[in-house]
Amino acid sequence: MAVCVHAHCYQPPREDPATGEVPAEETAAPFHDWNARITEECYRPLAAARITDDGAASEEVVNLYGLLDFNVAPTLGLWLDRFAPDVAAAMASGDRSSCERFGGHGGAISHPWVHAILPLTSVRDRTTLVRWGIAEFEHRFGRRPEGMWLPETAIDAATLETLAAHGISFTIVAPHQVATTDGSPRPVDEPLSIRLASGRSISVFVYDGALAHGVAFGGLLADGERLAAEIVGGAEEGHGRLRSFATDAETFGHHHVFGEMGLAWALRRVEATGHEVVPYAAWLARVGPGTRGAVVDGTSWSCAHGLExxxxxxxxxxxxxxxxxxxxxxxxxxxxxxxxxxxxxxxxxxxxxxxxxxxxxxxxxxxxxxxxxxxxxxxxxxxxxxxxxxxxxxxxxxxxxxxxxxxxxxxxxxxxxxxxxxxxxxxxxxxxxxxxxxxxxxxxxxxxxxxxxxxxxxxxxxxxxxxxx
Ligand SMILES: [Zn+2]
Incomplete structure (x- = not known):
């Protein structure tokens, strides 16, 4: 079995438009602002997560950006370049290492320039946000992106057309956002191929909703052994060939203190038990675009009412x-x-x-x-x-x-x-x-x-x- 964990790294554009500087945010104290605070609690720990065994003399420090599938919104990436260049560099080197292991299919995927709900933007703005996001990715990671994260996984056919027209081959959605054309159960273990009106196609990966929920809200990160068991155990219960989940990166370390340690421990455990930790892009290259499916237009991962x-x-x-x-x-x-x-x-x-x-x-x-x-x-x-x-x-x-x-x-x-x-x-x-x-x-x-x-x-x-x- 293969396992893929996707982390969405995002902060809003906190800069004062007049000065380009982030004003002090008192609620982030003792840090100057929330970008600085969440970098310290999450983005930097993810670059150097400690794996310790009770009683073991040594500990391993792992750059999780080399194991994760992840995206970095440009509004955050450009801030990291200025204020935490070591973290930006760890993200880039993590992607390089997964590219090396998986024949050029790295763990980083692109993100539109702004975290906008793309189905609600004008066609022109959507196009610019996608083009700027791709260009920023190329600048940051030194290669073309294969996938693009959609903010809030907000999706519709027009948005998928924009991605496909710009050479993006996949995105990631929640289980309720897809349907199969023949009414069969929605697979969570393989990509679905979406045929678009233009004749182009794009694949969507459907992450495991229960696992994502367990990690974000169910306390799974507190116990790496239990998390590994949940991931691998799912396969033994017939979950198939790829088990994946997606969540906000801030889940690891910011929302759940030391969450990055639980995640690192679990992924090492998954590998030690003979399973493979892969990026979505590598899996897509291996299994192909998937069976034919359809997305449910105007849906997202964080509003049960669609895009409301x-x-x-x-x-x-x-x-x-x-x-x-x-x-x-x-x-x-x-x-x-x-x-x-x-x-x-x-x-x-x-x-x-x-x-x-x-x-x-x-x-x-x-x-x-x-x-x-x-x-x-x-x-x-x-x-x-x-x-x-x-x-x-x-x-x-x-x-x-x-x-x-x-x-x-x-x-x-x-x-x-x-x-x-x-x-x-x-x-x-x-x-x-x-x-x-x-x-x-x-x-x-x-x-x-x-x-x-x-x-x-x-x-x-x-x-x-x-x-x-
Ligand atoms: Zn709602």
């Missing part, structure tokens, strides 16, 4: 907020959607004096953001002759800020005034300010009018989904 958690008061909540309901999610989603739409119109109307093609320029901007190309090269290629390069750059920054504003955590928690919600709104207001400087057109009144109901106390009836485009 990111646009309405569906009842999903974290449970530690003070707002009695989450009706504020609808006006916030509508305000963002309206801003995105107006941004696109104003870009088409105004950016042409600076840029040859604003949308192509935007897709290429990621190379400047990651340092893969120089600003001068980008200007040469994208700025219209006679156009001002400062203005061209200001257009890119305005767009980047509006992409940041679409981070899903703005809607995820309970309170309209919650920390993550304020982070998202800070990016949106910054984008609007930059657009005003560029065009003289101020979207602030429209924005403020649309978000005002967030604090009205009235329940806003949920807008029905308008689809993904």
């Amino acid at each position: 958690r990111w646009r309405s008061d569906c009842g999903c909540r974290a449970g530690f907020g003070s707002d009695p309901d989450q009706h504020w999610r609808t006006p916030l989603r509508e305000a963002i959607d309206w801003t995105v739409e107006r941004f696109a119109e104003l870009t088409d109307e105004h950016a042409g004096t600076s840029l040859v093609d604003a949308w192509m320029a935007r897709d290429a901007w990621v190379d400047v953001l990651t340092g893969r190309r120089s600003m001068a090269d980008w200007v040469d290629e994208q700025v219209r002759s006679g156009g001002e390069s400062d203005r061209a750059v200001a257009w890119m920054e305005a767009h980047r800020h509006l992409l940041m504003a679409q981070s899903s955590c703005a809607w995820f928690f309970d309170d309209a005034d919650g920390h993550e919600t304020r982070i998202g709104m800070r990016w949106a207001r910054s984008a609007i300010d930059r657009l005003r400087d560029l065009t003289g057109i101020d979207l602030s009144p429209g924005w403020e009018e649309r978000i005002a109901p967030m604090w009205s106390g009235e329940t806003v009836s949920p807008r029905r989904p308008s689809g993904s485009s």
Whole structure:
């Protein structure tokens, strides 16, 4: 049997848009901010997890990034580059080591530039987020990504089309997100091949929901022996050839102290009992794209109602907020959607004096953001002759800020005034300010009018989904 454990490493864009620096976050004390705190509690311990046997004289220290399947959201990766370069390097070397063991199929998979619910974004923004995510992955890991993590595993056919069109061959979903075409039970031990309307195909891996739940909430990490037994025991009960689960990386060490030690112990135990720990990409290369299946459009791993958690008061909540309901999610989603739409119109109307093609320029901007190309090269290629390069750059920054504003955590928690919600709104207001400087057109009144109901106390009836485009 083979075992695959996927860890999703993510933090929101905590930077102040004006300065690019993360302001002090008092709740993260004694650390400066939550990025620093969770790095210390989780991302760094995962790079050097200790495996100790009671009574043994020696202990092994293992870089779990070389055993795990994992993704690193660019908003976190770029922060690690600056403030914890040793951790970023351990992630890259972990991927290199799994590439070496599995014929180039490493454990790292890509992540869109921003942790946005891709089925709820505009087609243009979704495309840019995927392209920027792939470019950032190439920069970080020095190879093309084979898989891409979808934030909140939020999925629909249009999103899968975008991934497939960009050469992504698989993603990962929860069990309730797939169906087989002939009504047979949904396999959790092999990939499913999804045939798309374009004629392209993409595979999805379905992780074991019970195992993921046991690790995140059932105390399995407290006892590496028990975790190993659960993983391997499942196979003996007929779970088949691949046993996998996916969870937030923060589960290991942040939510569960020393969780990385329990995980490391369990994976070594799994290997010692003759099983293999593999990346999804290596398994896909070995078994092929899988049997034909279908995804359930508009579903995610963290909202039982589909995608409602990111646009309405569906009842999903974290449970530690003070707002009695989450009706504020609808006006916030509508305000963002309206801003995105107006941004696109104003870009088409105004950016042409600076840029040859604003949308192509935007897709290429990621190379400047990651340092893969120089600003001068980008200007040469994208700025219209006679156009001002400062203005061209200001257009890119305005767009980047509006992409940041679409981070899903703005809607995820309970309170309209919650920390993550304020982070998202800070990016949106910054984008609007930059657009005003560029065009003289101020979207602030429209924005403020649309978000005002967030604090009205009235329940806003949920807008029905308008689809993904
Ligand atoms: Zn929900």
